[in-house]
Amino acid sequence: MARWMFFTVLILCAGFLSAEPLRVIYMAQAGYDPRDVEQRGREFAEETGIEVAFQFEEYEDIYDLLTGDSGKSGAFDVVLLDNIWTADFADRGILEPVPDNLRSQVEAGVIYPIYSANMYNGELWGVPFLANFQLLYTNMDLLSQAGFDSPPRTLEEMRHMADTAKEKGVIEYPVFDSLRSEEVLVCELVWLSGAFGHTWDSSSDPLLIDRAENRKALEYLIELKQAGLLNPYSLNAGEMFSAEVFTWGDALFTTNWTFLIGRLEEASSNGSGAPVFNFRVSPLPYSRPIGSSSTVSGFQGLAVMKNSTQKTNAWRFISYLSSPDFQRRYLHEFPVWREVWSEPDTLRRDRYFDVKRIQVRGAKVRPVYPRYQEVSAIIRKWVFAALEEKLSVGEAFRSIQREIREIGL
Structure with missing residues (x-):
């Protein structure tokens, strides 16, 4: 035993x-x-x-x-x-x-x-x-040269500050963002349309993408581009490149994920060669009538x-x-x-x-749907075409909605 x-x-x-x-x-x-x-x-x-x-x-x-x-x-x-x-x-x-x-x-x-x-x-x-999630990053040295002492709270204030900085010759393109035709472009649309009041509540209308708030978000970006405030290289940039541009002092404003904080602090403390400047991290701006900041999850x-x-x-x-x-x-x-x-x-x-x-x-989530990969590809294709000004904002969102219906979603 x-x-x-x-x-x-x-x-x-x-x-x-x-x-x-x-x-x-x-x-x-x-x-x-x-x-x-x-x-x-x-x-x-x-x-x-x-x-x-x-x-x-x-x-x-x-x-x-x-x-x-x-x-x-x-x-x-x-x-x-x-x-x-x-x-x-x-x-x-x-x-x-x-x-x-x-x-x-x-x-x-x-x-x-x-x-x-x-x-x-x-x-x-x-x-x-x-x-x-994403935040707003501001180069405070450039902002001070433009005559302001606090980051913008609203999209309207950001546009005004960018206009002023350009007019005074502080920086040619005040805004740099990640807008290439990849998932990052959907992220940009989500937080920016949230700034215009879109809740992105997929439980009620999971695939209704042609909405007034989404149109306003895209129109805002196109207006920045047409006014010469948005760096045209933004249309080729992902988050990492956008972070590098801001770290080297080549943008007044950028939006990016939380990792950029660490990049900026490292650049200012380890002698990497990047210029040292004062920066501020703040909530993303919102459209004045809405009254609350939105970000993307x-x-x-x-x-x-x-x-x-x-x-x-x-x-x-x-x-x-x-x-x-x-x-x-x-x-x-x-x-x-x-x-x-x-x-x-x-x-x-x-x-x-x-x-x-x-x-x-x-924080807003992107559309919650089993075939999200397909939905994202459709959104990216037409939003990017509108950013390139190959078609109007209205045509872009009508095309998105049509393609979504055509594939049975």
């Missing part, structure tokens, strides 16, 4: 030691540093005995991996879920809904604009992890694949990785948990935190 128990213990131990690790696919670009995420994985293994294996991929490649053979074969247990993939992945049946107990914790500790980004059909599909959550064989351990790791303890350790990213917001250390370590806290409440 003792010999049987001895061999049983050996078999159980061998099984534990040879158990498959949790397989996590994570983005190698924006957000928390992969090295910090890996360290958290090691700490989890030390505390639980459950090993975690990470696979780091570029943003564009993750979607293809998860919807292709790798996703179907059960190659991953945990995935970093972009909010524009939520409806698509849920509709395909490749995600597991967040368990009720964990969902209750999220709803109690995270504001609705953040956790709702990974909701679809009444289910929560990802635990909030990264709260990324780049929120991401942590989700479990439907065909994972380790779902319990996967949710356990997600709770560990997304916890307030992890987020208060790395405050260069905006924490999703409200309990971290009011802690003295948060306010001490992040001097832009109050601005971020104001801005995040105005």
Whole structure:
């Protein structure tokens, strides 16, 4: 009997030691540093005995991996879920809904604009992890030369300040933005149309894109371009290039994600060769009659694949990785948990935190729809054509709506 128990213990131990690790696919670009995420994985293994294996991929490649053979074969247990993939992945049946107990914790500790980004059909599909959004960046040295001492609160003020800076010869093109025909262009349309009052509530009219607020947003950009206030290179620029332009002092105003704060502070402190200037981070401007700032959600959550064989351990790791303890350790990213917001250390370590806290409440999500990739491609094509002035704003949005109907959406 003792010999049987001895061999049983050996078999159980061998099984534990040879158990498959949790397989996590994570983005190698924006957000928390992969090295910090890996360290958290090691700490989890030390505390639980459950090993975690990470696979780091570029943003564009993750979607293809998860919807292709790798996703179907059960190659991953945990995935970093972009909010524009939520409806698509849920509709395909490749995600597991967040368990009720964990969902209750999220709803109690995270504001609705953040956790709702990974909701679809009444289910929560990802635990909030990264709260990324856009802000306004102003070169205060250039603004002072133009005769102003505070960033614009409204779109009308921004236009006036840009006009004045150009007229005084302070800078030829005061505004630089990311407007190339990629996903960034949809992001621009979302926050800017929100500034004109569009709620982007997909539950009521998920595919009604031809709206007055969207037209006003695009018209505003075209007016800046026609007035010589928008740098024409904006139409070829993504977020990284736009960040470089602002960092080198070649724009009065730009909009970009929160990562630009770190870029600017690094440039001013490490002797990179970029000019050192005073800059201000502030909420995005809004149209005067509306009265509140809007931004675009780049929120991401942590989700479990439907065909994972380790779902319990996967949710356990997600709770560990997304916890307030992890987020208060790395405050260069905006924490999703409200309990971290009011802690003295948060306010001490992040001097832009109050601005971020104001801005995040105005976050708008892009259209929540299973075939979002197709919808986005249609929006980008026609909005960009209007920016190039190949057709009118009205023609662009009528074309968007027509193509959406033609493909059965």
